Amino acid sequence: ILKAVAIPGYQVPFGGREMPMPYGWGTGGIQLTASVIGESDVLKVIDQGADDTTNAVSIRNFFKRVTGVNTTERTDDATVIQTRHRIPETPLTEDQIIIFQVPIPEPLRFIEPRETETRTMHALEEYGVMQVKLYEDIARFGHIATTYAYPVKVNGRYVMDPSPIPKFDNPKMDMMPALQLFGAGREKRIYAVPPFTRVESLDFDDHPFTVQQWDEPCAICGSTHSYLDEVVLDDAR
Numbered sequence: 001i002l003k004a005v006a007i008p009g010y011q012v013p014f015g016g017r018e019m020p021m022p023y024g025w026g027t028g029g030i031q032l033t034a035s036v037i038g039e040s041d042v043l044k045v046i047d048q049g050a051d052d053t054t055n056a057v058s059i060r061n062f063f064k065r066v067t068g069v070n071t072t073e074r075t076d077d078a079t080v081i082q083t084r085h086r087i088p089e090t091p092l093t094e095d096q097i098i099i100f101q102v103p104i105p106e107p108l109r110f111i112e113p114r115e116t117e118t119r120t121m122h123a124l125e126e127y128g129v130m131q132v133k134l135y136e137d138i139a140r141f142g143h144i145a146t147t148y149a150y151p152v153k154v155n156g157r158y159v160m161d162p163s164p165i166p167k168f169d170n171p172k173m174d175m176m177p178a179l180q181l182f183g184a185g186r187e188k189r190i191y192a193v194p195p196f197t198r199v200e201s202l203d204f205d206d207h208p209f210t211v212q213q214w215d216e217p218c219a220i221c222g223s224t225h226s227y228l229d230e231v232v233l234d235d236a237r
Helices: 002-006 027-036 055-065 114-122 127-143 167-173
Strands: 042-047 082-083 097-101 152-154 159-162 179-184 188-191 199-201
Touching: 002 188, 027 055, 027 082, 027 097, 027 179, 027 188, 042 055, 055 082, 167 199
Parallel strands: 042 082, 082 097, 097 179
Antiparallel strands: 152 159, 152 199, 179 188
């Protein structure tokens, strides 16, 4: 973890020990949480932005039983937040740590599948292929079509996968006061963004990065500035 914090955005190999759940269910995030959590911490776990999903509840109960720490569903009360697919809407502070569950840590994976090549590309800062991919979106759709796991450059050096968060959450990563840790258990990689570090979403001068916009407000709370998700109801409407 210290090496990951010292080199923002760099993927650091780690042991990836066995956990009481299969790979792909947050084992990387769990190992990071287990490494940093202490007796006085308060833990919050969210999955897809919700506290009551199966994955969030099981991980929260696991740590409550094993470590005895207090848990919460309020972002303001938490000192350690483990998340999958979202960054809380409430701004985080320097007294908090947010830990991301990451399925695929390599942002170049779908462009160059060979690990030996992607490591060389990171070392030489050869990220032109990523810009080409974004340009192909513009040529095909008229805009950059990537809506989640939108690549970012950290501290002006490494291109990083921010985990499958919607690009709506990308601006929250920039100069965030909280420490951001990313764990991929299956791939045995961790990386980090220290507090108050520059995080820039890749774009072009004539096609700047923008977040999603909606024509309608939230049907539940009426918000016009938060991320909207589809809620399936059982009232046949």
